[in-house]
Amino acid sequence: MILRDVEVGGVGGRDVRIDGGRVAAVGAGLAAGAPDQDVLDGGGGALLPGLHDHHLHLRALAATRRSVPCGAPAVQRPADLDRVLREAAARAGTGRWIRGVGHDDALGGPLDRRRLDELAPHRPARIQHRSGHLWILNSLALDRAGPVVTALAADGLLYDRDDLLHGLDPARPEEEWADVAAVSAALAACGVTGLTDATAGNDAAAARDLARWRAEGALLQHPHLLGGEGVAGARKIVLAEHDLPGLDALVAAVSDAHDEGRPVAVHAASRATVVLALAGLEAAGARPGDRLEHAAVAPPELVAWAARLGVTVVTNPGFVVAHGDRYRRDVDVEDRPWLYRGRAFVDAGVPLAAGSDAPFGPLDPWRSMRAAVDRRTERGAEMGPDERLSPEAALALYTGPATDPGGPARRVAPGAPADLCLLAVPWVEARTALTADYVAATFVAGALVHDGGTTGSDQEHP
Ligand SMILES: [Zn+2]
Numbered sequence: 001m002i003l004r005d006v007e008v009g010g011v012g013g014r015d016v017r018i019d020g021g022r023v024a025a026v027g028a029g030l031a032a033g034a035p036d037q038d039v040l041d042g043g044g045g046a047l048l049p050g051l052h053d054h055h056l057h058l059r060a061l062a063a064t065r066r067s068v069p070c071g072a073p074a075v076q077r078p079a080d081l082d083r084v085l086r087e088a089a090a091r092a093g094t095g096r097w098i099r100g101v102g103h104d105d106a107l108g109g110p111l112d113r114r115r116l117d118e119l120a121p122h123r124p125a126r127i128q129h130r131s132g133h134l135w136i137l138n139s140l141a142l143d144r145a146g147p148v149v150t151a152l153a154a155d156g157l158l159y160d161r162d163d164l165l166h167g168l169d170p171a172r173p174e175e176e177w178a179d180v181a182a183v184s185a186a187l188a189a190c191g192v193t194g195l196t197d198a199t200a201g202n203d204a205a206a207a208r209d210l211a212r213w214r215a216e217g218a219l220l221q222h223p224h225l226l227g228g229e230g231v232a233g234a235r236k237i238v239l240a241e242h243d244l245p246g247l248d249a250l251v252a253a254v255s256d257a258h259d260e261g262r263p264v265a266v267h268a269a270s271r272a273t274v275v276l277a278l279a280g281l282e283a284a285g286a287r288p289g290d291r292l293e294h295a296a297v298a299p300p301e302l303v304a305w306a307a308r309l310g311v312t313v314v315t316n317p318g319f320v321v322a323h324g325d326r327y328r329r330d331v332d333v334e335d336r337p338w339l340y341r342g343r344a345f346v347d348a349g350v351p352l353a354a355g356s357d358a359p360f361g362p363l364d365p366w367r368s369m370r371a372a373v374d375r376r377t378e379r380g381a382e383m384g385p386d387e388r389l390s391p392e393a394a395l396a397l398y399t400g401p402a403t404d405p406g407g408p409a410r411r412v413a414p415g416a417p418a419d420l421c422l423l424a425v426p427w428v429e430a431r432t433a434l435t436a437d438y439v440a441a442t443f444v445a446g447a448l449v450h451d452g453g454t455t456g457s458d459q460e461h462p
Contacts, residue, residue, distance in 0.1 A: 055355025202227025
């Protein structure tokens with residue numbers, strides 16, 4: 001296949017030949033004489049390396065499609081949560097669970113086992129907090145989950161132990177397949193050609209599932225997995241706010257992974273956890289490829305520390321727009337200037353990349369890029385204006401390699417994998433809007449996985 005008249009690396013009027021899943025040639029006049037059916041006219045649009053989402057949770061994302069939405073916009077006040085859960089309880093078939101997501105105390109009010117028992121007395125129910133770090137279970141769900149969970153969560157609140165809930169209410173395989181296909185198509189419509197699944201519990205079985213979905217065509221993107229044993233990527237270490245490990249235990253975990261030849265990806269959001277993560281990496285000896293996930297609160301001394309250790313930061317600019325208004329209300333005043341920083345990391349020389357953290361953040365990388373550039377919340381409030389990135393720097397958050405997020409951007413050049421995002425307009429125009437509406441076509445390993453037409457404006461995006 002030949003893409004005719006595209007812009008590559010800022011140079012317009014190029015043709016690009018794709019062969020065997022790779023970019024075979026970039027030049028002028030390559031389309032001359034080629035059969036029509038093999039030529040796709042780029043109309044002068046920018047041809048970018050396909051975007052890579054460096055941190056999301058594919059299974060949880062797919063599961064949102066068969067879950068009751070318990071957060072905004074459906075739920076604005078406690079009475080709304082009562083209503084959606086009562087309706088879900090009335091709908092749920094015998095033996096089936098009620099699975100809710102996105103619960104937000106500030107909107108739906110406090111939720112525990114007792115309230116959930118009142119709303120859904122006859123079906124096991126589990127409702128996830130919007131942070132992803134907490135499940136709230138009713139009594140029937142606790143019964144099914146058994147004594148270990150019941151001992152940990154007598155009031156129904158189970159923090160950071162998704163492993164204990166595995167297999168309790170499994171999706172039907174064909175249902176999960178269809179849900180994965182739907183979210184993968186939504187990602188493809190945004191020009192995403194690769195994703196990193198950052199789920200801590202990922203293991204060899206999870207790697208097999210993603211590989212199978214990829215082979216069967218449900219998953220259009222190249223998967224890269226972080227997690228535990230049996231996955232190729234970095235070892236994920238979660239520093240859970242309510243149950244922090246001691247420094248010694250963290251150093252041991254980092255050293256274990258390093259001894260296996262694997263980098264670590266340390267989930268650290270608050271100021272205290274970022275400090276602990278950096279202390280642990282320093283004591284164990286940070287290696288290239290070690291990453292901090294989120295690093296949500298990073299005052300200047302911690303930015304400098306990360307730079308000194310050479311640690312990569314995988315941030316989430318989408319949270320600025322999606323959660324910024326809440327941060328402006330709830331986050332400690334002294335932490336607010338240091339939230340989800342961009343410019344500061346780049347200026348300090350910290351390799352910086354981005355992920356959606358979907359389903360806990362917005363899926364669309366263009367919306368995140370826009371937030372990285374304009375630093376505006378949903379309601380339009382400014383958040384950390386000094387952290388603004390240029391559109392090019394925002395794009396670069398998504399064009400580093402899967403195994404080296406924040407490393408040198410992948411390029412559209414002969415020999416490179418044909419993982420490509422074709423825009424309907426040249427970059428000079430795209431950079432002013434940063435919208436997925438401009439994604440005209442997406443290729444993974446040379447295969448067309450999304451065809452948005454040349455205008456793309458009739459496409460819907462997540
Ligand atoms: Zn995450």
